[in-house]
Amino acid sequence: MRGLLKTLWRPDQEEDPSQTVVAQAANILQVGEFQFLQLAYFDWHGEEMPKSLLDTVFRRYMLGGHIPHWARNYARQVLDLSTKGAVNDNDPFFHRYDHDYSTHTPNGVRRFIAASLIIIALFTVCLTLSVLTAKDGTTILPPYFDKSELPATRP
Numbered sequence: 035m036r037g038l039l040k041t042l043w044r045p046d047q048e049e050d051p052s053q054t055v056v057a058q059a060a061n062i063l064q065v066g067e068f069q070f071l072q073l074a075y076f077d078w079h080g081e082e083m084p085k086s087l088l089d090t091v092f093r094r095y096m097l098g099g100h101i102p103h104w105a106r107n108y109a110r111q112v113l114d115l116s117t118k119g120a121v122n123d124n125d126p127f128f129h130r131y132d133h134d135y136s137t138h139t140p141n142g143v144r145r146f147i148a149a150s151l152i153i154i155a156l157f158t159v160c161l162t163l164s165v166l167t168a169k170d171g172t173t174i175l176p177p178y179f180d181k182s183e184l185p186a187t188r189p
């Protein structure tokens with residue numbers, strides 16, 4: 035419980051230095067630690083991590099602080115490549131576990147223009163309706179009275 039309170043109080047500090055290395059490497063690649071463990075497993079074993087092992091490894095890492103040797107090794111590799119400037123964090127290889135990761139939006143410009151035109155049309159319709167429904171107003175500030183609702187002024 036004390037470790038949890040320390041983490042909540044100072045989330046930027048890890049208790050275990052090797053966990054700090056993994057967290058830094060995951061941040062460099064712009065992925066979560068779960069995805070980092072999957073990438074490290076693939077790098078070490080040359081195959082995807084079996085689904086039966088996913089929860090066990092991640093639970094032991096997050097709750098028990100156990101960092102597999104292949105994850106530490108991969109983290110050191112990423113940090114070394116990062117210091118040399120050889121890491122492209124937008125490489126799709128690193129983001130293949132992201133379900134919604136894409137570097138571009140298909141038909142993005144068309145969709146933007148369509149959305150803009152819809153908003154402009156909506157404002158135009160609202161403005162037109164407000165002009166058509168307004169009668170002979172007295173002021174532009176509330177309360178909105180028509181001249182017909184005010185008593186006649188005496189000369």
